[in-house]
Amino acid sequence: MLSRVADSLYWMSRYIERTDSTLRTLTINHLSAQDNPKEFTWGPLLRIFSNMEEQDIIAIERNGRQVLQYMVLSRDNPNSVSNLVIQARENARAVQDNITKELWQCLNEFYHVVRDQRLKQALQYDDPATVLDTLIRQCMLYYGTTDITMFRGEGLCFMNLGKYLERAIQSADILDIKFSDLSYDLDKTTDTTYWKHLLKSVSGYALYLKRYRSGFEARNVVDQVLFNNDFPRSILYSINQLHRSFNGLKNDQNTEGYSKVDFLIGKLRSKLQYSNVDSVSRIGLHHYLTEITTDIYAIGNTLNQHYFAYS
Numbered sequence: 001m002l003s004r005v006a007d008s009l010y011w012m013s014r015y016i017e018r019t020d021s022t023l024r025t026l027t028i029n030h031l032s033a034q035d036n037p038k039e040f041t042w043g044p045l046l047r048i049f050s051n052m053e054e055q056d057i058i059a060i061e062r063n064g065r066q067v068l069q070y071m072v073l074s075r076d077n078p079n080s081v082s083n084l085v086i087q088a089r090e091n092a093r094a095v096q097d098n099i100t101k102e103l104w105q106c107l108n109e110f111y112h113v114v115r116d117q118r119l120k121q122a123l124q125y126d127d128p129a130t131v132l133d134t135l136i137r138q139c140m141l142y143y144g145t146t147d148i149t150m151f152r153g154e155g156l157c158f159m160n161l162g163k164y165l166e167r168a169i170q171s172a173d174i175l176d177i178k179f180s181d182l183s184y185d186l187d188k189t190t191d192t193t194y195w196k197h198l199l200k201s202v203s204g205y206a207l208y209l210k211r212y213r214s215g216f217e218a219r220n221v222v223d224q225v226l227f228n229n230d231f232p233r234s235i236l237y238s239i240n241q242l243h244r245s246f247n248g249l250k251n252d253q254n255t256e257g258y259s260k261v262d263f264l265i266g267k268l269r270s271k272l273q274y275s276n277v278d279s280v281s282r283i284g285l286h287h288y289l290t291e292i293t294t295d296i297y298a299i300g301n302t303l304n305q306h307y308f309a310y311s
Helices: 003-035 043-049 054-060 064-072 081-094 101-115 117-125 128-149 154-180 192-201 205-211 218-227 235-247 255-273 277-283 285-307
Strands: none
Touching: 003 043, 003 064, 003 081, 003 128, 003 154, 003 192, 003 285, 043 054, 043 064, 043 154, 054 064, 064 081, 064 117, 064 128, 081 101, 101 117, 101 128, 117 128, 154 192, 154 218, 154 235, 154 285, 192 205, 192 218, 205 218, 218 235, 218 277, 235 255, 255 285, 277 285
């Protein structure tokens, strides 16, 4: 497979995964704002998903409608849903011969949905949750179409690399930002609503209730998001799937590049597999998450150098 084709498939998948994570977090934050409108702030979300300066964040962090407009439709925000979908579609358009007709139609439809002028009015005057749910369904349509129609070959391997690399980054960032409010203290108690919203932002609330019977505790939340391999948005699950997808690229060509990326993935996998909440607590949660994200970015950079021909 040509490196430019692999690159486009990889980034198409990363952009859609980022879109899905952004939309889910926006939805949960909107619902949180309705529960506590006077004290709620959109600041943590803006710090994760935008490149805004701190003074700009402070200026709009209490205005939910303005934040939603910026995060969903703003042309000035490179991580807005609109811009992410446009970037995903552009990458798909460049490699139409390597994806199915159904997948292209799915992304093209998503593009037209976010470009529809009625979306701006709906976000401003209608129920934002309904608008966000409609966009999330477009992401679900993409995932289902990919799973049902894409050939199990190199192309899907590169798409999965982008998907799970991005997912691991998003889960780590969300955990980092939410625990920063608690000074990364794993023994600190807070309102159960706080944990409920954090888990829902990574679609982990239902599984948490089934897995952890002792109630909402910071340590259990960390355990699920970092180490629960039954949870499809945990960092360990994402890295295991990353490893599995990368194994599908093994061949007699580019053995040097394969060995370097495989080593980095294996190293990170081992770090996660042989860690637990107690060891994370001793190291410090923020320090541990920083190490994890640094390792994930190193994997991405090495992929760029050896598979996508970036200098």
